Amino acid sequence: MRPLWTSDEIAAATGGVASGAFQATGVAFDSREIGQGDLFVAMKGETTDGHKFVDGAFAAGAAGAIVEHAVDHPHVRMADTTAGLNALGVAARARTAARIVGVTGSVGKTGTKEALFAAFDRITPGHAHRSVKSYNNHTGVPLSLARMPADTLYGVFEMGMSAAGELAALTRLVRPHIAIVTAIAPAHGAFFSGEEAIADAKGEIFQGLEPGGVAIIPFDSPHRDRLIAAARPHAARIMTFGFGEGADVRAVESASAQRGGTIVTATMPRGELCFTVNQPGEHWVSNSLAVIAAVEAAGGDVAVAGLALAELPGLAGRGARLTVPVAGGEALVIDESYNANPASMAATLKVLGAEPAKRRIAVLGGMRELGKDSDRYHAEIAGPLMAANVDFALLVGDEMNPLAKALEGRVDFAHVPDAATALDRLKGLVGAGDAVLIKGSNAIGLARVVASLAEDGN
Numbered sequence: 001m002r003p004l005w006t007s008d009e010i011a012a013a014t015g016g017v018a019s020g021a022f023q024a025t026g027v028a029f030d031s032r033e034i035g036q037g038d039l040f041v042a043m044k045g046e047t048t049d050g051h052k053f054v055d056g057a058f059a060a061g062a063a064g065a066i067v068e069h070a071v072d073h074p075h076v077r078m079a080d081t082t083a084g085l086n087a088l089g090v091a092a093r094a095r096t097a098a099r100i101v102g103v104t105g106s107v108g109k110t111g112t113k114e115a116l117f118a119a120f121d122r123i124t125p126g127h128a129h130r131s132v133k134s135y136n137n138h139t140g141v142p143l144s145l146a147r148m149p150a151d152t153l154y155g156v157f158e159m160g161m162s163a164a165g166e167l168a169a170l171t172r173l174v175r176p177h178i179a180i181v182t183a184i185a186p187a188h189g190a191f192f193s194g195e196e197a198i199a200d201a202k203g204e205i206f207q208g209l210e211p212g213g214v215a216i217i218p219f220d221s222p223h224r225d226r227l228i229a230a231a232r233p234h235a236a237r238i239m240t241f242g243f244g245e246g247a248d249v250r251a252v253e254s255a256s257a258q259r260g261g262t263i264v265t266a267t268m269p270r271g272e273l274c275f276t277v278n279q280p281g282e283h284w285v286s287n288s289l290a291v292i293a294a295v296e297a298a299g300g301d302v303a304v305a306g307l308a309l310a311e312l313p314g315l316a317g318r319g320a321r322l323t324v325p326v327a328g329g330e331a332l333v334i335d336e337s338y339n340a341n342p343a344s345m346a347a348t349l350k351v352l353g354a355e356p357a358k359r360r361i362a363v364l365g366g367m368r369e370l371g372k373d374s375d376r377y378h379a380e381i382a383g384p385l386m387a388a389n390v391d392f393a394l395l396v397g398d399e400m401n402p403l404a405k406a407l408e409g410r411v412d413f414a415h416v417p418d419a420a421t422a423l424d425r426l427k428g429l430v431g432a433g434d435a436v437l438i439k440g441s442n443a444i445g446l447a448r449v450v451a452s453l454a455e456d457g458n
Helices: 007-014 050-059 081-095 109-123 140-146 166-174 195-208 224-231 282-297 302-311 342-353 371-380 382-387 398-407 419-426 447-456
Strands: 026-028 038-041 064-067 075-077 099-104 128-130 154-158 178-181 214-218 237-242 249-256 262-268 271-277 320-326 329-336 360-365 392-396 413-416 435-439
Touching (some): 007 081, 026 140, 038 081, 064 081, 099 109, 099 166, 099 195, 109 154, 109 282, 109 302, 140 154, 178 195, 178 282, 195 224, 249 282, 262 282, 282 302, 282 342, 329 342, 342 435, 360 419, 371 382, 392 398, 392 419, 398 413, 413 419, 419 447, 435 447
Parallel strands (some): 026 038, 038 064, 064 075, 099 154, 099 178, 128 154, 214 237, 237 249, 360 392, 360 435, 392 413
Antiparallel strands (some): 262 271, 320 329
16 A cells, blocks of 8 residues: 655655655644554644654654654654645645545534545545544644545545634635535634624635636525625636525425435436435535535536435534433433534524424533624524423523523523533433433533443433
């Protein structure tokens, strides 16, 4: 098997000097993630210096390192290792003939990225590549590029931002042939004047499109025309996806699948496709339409992509469904613990409301970075929570004060300060046949609640 990088290739890409010959089969900048044969990039951060972990990285199996000063291990030395990682990502992008898809959006970008990878991997087994986890920032994107094998046929890269201009820089690294905006919502609202400004920042993804590139835009978004205007100077083709009449890839019929999920009939520019989305919820139908649009734009087999969507597993923190043992039987836990904003809260509460269950329990953590309208957004969650016929709501964190006030006298709930207290409150509460939704911003720490329930039950 061809190595991912040789020392000569690393030196040529970064302008560094190799201490000797070595080959690397992977790349990492976190010494805790080093695998056998990996290249360790010793980056300097605000709180730590990766050079302190060089010995540990080699003990874990590293084959070489990118460093700023000589070490007693095979390495490529250069002045700035952060710039070195960036240069390695640029070199990886330059050497591939793959069709590249960039994905951004306020909600749904990680799920869409994973679904696209599953589709492309089924179309060309072993020749698809994607960002792992949520590596979508100024270090995660070049790392994901640097990990891309030269013989990749399809690459899918997630790109995020929390300020204007960030996405423009990332998309010029990725240079996508196809760029997707999944949806616009008030995520990171603390850093923007409103949703229009968020839409403008997300629209920066089109600035990096390759000549002949395709922009894929949510038809039903109130910011559709704004996104189209952002795409028009850079895209040779603009495709829309959604539910409304006029969308290029449109869900014309949908029905609940037997084991959950949704059976979708979609019209496309070149025909009609019926497929199943394994994950439940209208938001996943929307994600799937973006996937089908991207596969069509890339010249892939949309029917094979539909098969991949039917088998797509739930993602940890983003909709994974766990059956946990409890007194008298089992309960369902819906793990949405990784992230939260008003749009995703409403979507996942709708999923909970559709779940046949003895009781519906919602464990909701605060939504971070919503800015001056944070209190209003939290209070407005009362509507979808009640529409979901939630039997008990457990609210976590100070941000949930407005929601607690909105629910008084209307829904049975408790309000606790943190995830540890939430877990204590849940002990003995969840019973056989219950469905439990756990959702909040990652910083709230509700992933620990999910892990504890999965490990110990109730």
